[in-house]
């Protein structure tokens with residue numbers, strides 16, 4: 085068994101940036117050749133002025149023209165090639181990072197909680213890709229050749245060199261001021277845009293509630309204020325761009341004419357030839373072109389740099405590579421939770437702490453407790469969706485983090501409390517969109533969840549599209565298909581969070597049958613429940629209160645201890661054993677506890693807790709025909 089490190093987003097980003105190096109060196113070489121070829125124009129002009137006009141030789145003119153034409157054609161080819169290569173560089177960079185960043189995007193809420201909306205790595209990747217495919221990087225690659233043109237100007241005449249240098253410096257300072265002035269606007273515009281998009285997506289997802297309660301106007305006002313803010317930043321940016329663009333263009337034209345005037349003066353003073361005057365004007369134009377392009381593309385350059393900075397910051401905040409054991413056998417025996425504390429993503433306070441228990445193959449654990457006590461939080465850690473702040477979750481003695489994601493995907497099935505299906509067919513959803521899933525596997529999961537017959541009643545059967553979030557199905561249908569998805573592939577651990585909240589009696593029957601089958605097959609099932617019928621098939625109970633495990637043990641005994649008869653108020657300290665491990669009171673098998681309410685109690689129900697037991701009893705009575713309990 086060998087250890088392996090999973091590539092983190094940080095490593096992937098570094099690798100992707102490294103892969104840019106070689107193509108960029110190649111493209112720089114092309115730029116070098118292109119810039120040398122661009123000297124064709126000035127040299128041609130100088131030769132025409134100085135040689136052809138003085139010698140009046142038509143054959144020389146024809147030969148020079150032909151040579152210039154060939155060199156220009158070659159230059160055109162190189163320019164085309166450079167553009168194509170840059171486009172491929174952008175796409176390769178995107179391809180290298182897109183899967184990692186998609187995965188990171190999926191996990192953003194799990195790492196950053198409510199702050200997740202501040203990150204949009206795929207959008208950042210798109211802006212870097214678009215930048216790489218545009219003219220910005222080409223202009224940057226041309227910049228290093230500027231000194232060559234200036235050196236030629238220096239050779240022609242030092243006065244021209246200093247004049248051109250001053251002009252170029254002025255343009256560079258202008259672009260730096262531009263960057264400084266617009267930086268804040270770019271950042272603010274991005275943040276406001278992200279916030280308005282989040283609101284829009286929320287509103288779209290909750291369109292039913294918004295329509296039913298006529299929330300449209302108020303939501304529009306809320307969205308509108310952010311939108312107006314985003315637009316005003318965009319307007320400020322456009323204002324800056326037009327002012328700086330106009331100034332730099334004007335300076336550029338002034339510089340061009342000033343150089344010609346200066347050249348003419350130097351020709352009059354007999355300090356250089358008329359050919360050199362024309363050539364220097366062309367060389368200056370060529371030298372300033374990359375500056376012009378860099379200034380013109382500064383917004384996209386700056387946006388791409390900010391996007392890269394954000395990606396770097398995000399990837400450094402994401403969890404580091406986890407050491408995983410490759411070739412680990414799939415878990416088969418136990419699930420142990422030891423002194424676990426869980427802090428919700430983006431939060432700072434543990435909402436679950438000190439929970440310990442161990443269950444083994446064939447067990448079905450019911451987790452009960454009042455609303456907000458931490459049941460869903462706990463099961464999120466059991467399936468590895470949320471990390472533990474303290475303590476550990478182990479399958480067969482190996483830490484959950486030691487299993488590879490593929491091994492966990494095969495070993496865990498989860499039906500979350502808010503069942504959301506993905507836009508696709510029923511079969512695709514049950515198969516978790518896994519490539520290579522067979523129809524037999526999908527049908528097997530559906531049959532186990534007891535939804536096969538229900539699915540066949542749809543005109544398109546398993547190929548029925550469920551719509552965005554599964555909205556074309558009813559709540560109960562969604563929940564039952566979600567159950568089939570959790571059971572797909574016969575996982576070792578199936579965690580069901582309020583699996584019967586939308587189910588009718590038939591659905592509940594199928595659910596309990598599925599749990600029964602899972603237990604028989606030596607799997608572990610964890611069921612979070614409010615309604616007692618959901619824990620009917622459980623054989624163990626963990627009761628949670630205020631984020632702490634209140635009691636854990638065989639179902640009958642825990643229920644009896646939690647809901648004693650009237651007149652025999654339960655005192656947990658008398659009914660349970662001393663705390664073990666992380667502090668969960670454990671009822672020992674055979675230990676005497678308050679009597680089982682199922683054993684013929686005729687207690688009237690008073691208060692919510694007793695009412696729960698009473699309805700549990702009723703359910704039991706209805707189903708007294710032989711389920712595992």
Ligand SMILES: Nc1ncnc2c1ncn2[C@@H]1O[C@H](COP(=O)(O)OP(=O)(O)OP(=O)(O)O)[C@@H](O)[C@H]1O
Pocket residue numbers: 197428429431435453454455456457458459460461462501
């Ligand atoms: N993403 C989150 N960020 C911050 N706090 C959270 C988050 N999710 C849950 N909480 C808090 O953790 C506590 C436990 O929530 P949890 O969803 O686990 O309760 P629960 O027992 O499943 O309740 P219910 O029975 O209503 O589903 C609650 O106080 C809740 O406000």
Ligand SMILES: [Mg+2]
Pocket residue numbers: 459460461501581
């Ligand atoms: Mg919950």
